[in-house]
Amino acid sequence: MSTLEYYMIVSSAVFCLGLYNVMTRRNAVAILMGIELILNSANINFIAFNRFNGATVLDGHIMSVFIIVLAAAEAAVALAIIINLYRNIGSVDVDEARSLKG
Amino acid sequence: MPDIIFSILSFLLILSSVGVCVSKNLVHSAVYLFFSLFLIAGLYILLYADFLAAVQVIVYVGGILVLIIFGVMLTNRLEKPSIDISSFNQLTAAMLCLLLFCLQCYAIVNGHWIDFDSGVIENSSKEIGRLILSKHLLPFEIISILLLGVLIGAATIARKKR
Numbered sequence: 424m425s426t427l428e429y430y431m432i433v434s435s436a437v438f439c440l441g442l443y444n445v446m447t448r449r450n451a452v453a454i455l456m457g458i459e460l461i462l463n464s465a466n467i468n469f470i471a472f473n474r475f476n477g478a479t480v481l482d483g484h485i486m487s488v489f490i491i492v493l494a495a496a497e498a499a500v501a502l503a504i505i506i507n508l509y510r511n512i513g514s515v516d517v518d519e520a521r522s523l524k525g
Numbered sequence: 526m527p528d529i530i531f532s533i534l535s536f537l538l539i540l541s542s543v544g545v546c547v548s549k550n551l552v553h554s555a556v557y558l559f560f561s562l563f564l565i566a567g568l569y570i571l572l573y574a575d576f577l578a579a580v581q582v583i584v585y586v587g588g589i590l591v592l593i594i595f596g597v598m599l600t601n602r603l604e605k606p607s608i609d610i611s612s613f614n615q616l617t618a619a620m621l622c623l624l625l626f627c628l629q630c631y632a633i634v635n636g637h638w639i640d641f642d643s644g645v646i647e648n649s650s651k652e653i654g655r656l657i658l659s660k661h662l663l664p665f666e667i668i669s670i671l672l673l674g675v676l677i678g679a680a681t682i683a684r685k686k687r
Contacts, residue, residue, distance in 0.1 A: 425638070425640045426528075426531075426640075426642075427638055427640050428633050428634065428638070429531065429535075430568075430572075431633045432629075432630055432633055433535040433538065433539070433568075435626060435629040435630065435633065436539050436542070436626060437538065437539070437542050437561075437565075438629075439622040439623070439625055439626040439629075440539070440542040440543060440545070440546055440622070441542070442622055442625070443546050443618050443619065443622040444545060444546045446614060446617075446618035446621070446622070447546070447613055447614055447615055447618045449613060450551060451600075452551060452593060452596045452597055452600065453551060453554060455593060455596070456545055456554055456555065456558050456593065457545070457546075459558065459562075459585070459589065459593075460542055460545065460558070460561065463561070463562065463565050463585075466565070466577075466581075467565060467568055467569075470569055470572045470574045470577060471572055473572075473574075473643075474572045474573060474574075474642065474643055474646075475638070475639070475640050475641065475642060475643070476639055476641070476643065477639060477641030477642075477643055478643060479643055479644075479646070480656075481646070481649060481652045481653055481656060482656070482660075482661075484574055484576070484577055484649060484652075484653050485653060485656050485657060485661050487574070487577050488577070488580065488653065488657075489664060489668055491577075491580055491581070491584050491585070492668050492671075492672060493668070493671075494584075494585075494589065495584055495588060495589060495672070496671060496672055496675040496676075498588075498589045498592050498593065499592065499675055499676060499679040500675055500678060500679050500682070502592050502593070502595065502596045502679070502683075503678075503679040503680075503682040503683035504682060505596055505600060506596070506599055506600065506683050507682055507683060509599070509600040515600045515601075
């Protein structure tokens with residue numbers, strides 16, 4: 424196996440652990456942590472492909488910068504929503520959030 | 526030598542990611558996430574992405590993790606001694622994720638990848654800056670508007686209602 428495949432397997436392991444975290448947790452903040460892991464695994468893949476594609480362009484790095492910006496935006500909005508949820512129903516358990524009207 | 530560093534980094538990375546998933550205390554999860562993000566920055570350095578490693582440490586560890594810990598502290602009553610979080614559907618989720626991991630490994634091992642090391646990248650921040658302002662200018666502008674909108678929106682959502 425080549426080095427690229429090792430990087431991809433590590434990234435795949437991180438992705439699956441993040442997915443496991445999203446599936447098993449009920450706390451909204453913990454789910455957010457799982458999503459961060461998933462986004463980071465995508466970043467590892469982009470940069471590994473960028474190093475091992477044989478060309479000297481850095482498009483993979485640009486994509487990773489965009490992913491990091493999106494992750495920051497997502498974390499800000501998600502935490503605002505979670506704080507609002509806590510204010511409305513008194514917990515951050517996602518199973519408790521059943522109604523659409525606050 | 527890079528192989529040994531890669532093995533150590535990825536072993537610790539997977540270990541701390543498992544820690545994020547199985548830890549019973551939300552603050553411990555956040556600390557494990559902190560270690561995972563740092564180790565991922567180490568992997569970036571191994572891949573010659575020095576600028577991205579710095580951005581990873583600044584944005585994730587300095588920004589997002591602080592936000593997450595803020596979230597933990599704001600959404601839990603502090604009179605309770607520990608911030609417990611429980612997990613559900615563990616067996617089903619573990620089976621599904623293991624299956625997905627095996628499928629991905631099968632696809633990765635059997636795929637035909639272009640595998641040609643591009644070598645050391647000199648001055649990656651200069652090249653990234655040049656690309657952002659030439660080839661990827663439109664996505665860059667769009668994402669900056671998105672970031673502005675998102676920050677205003679987050680402030681509006683989190684504001685106390687009158």
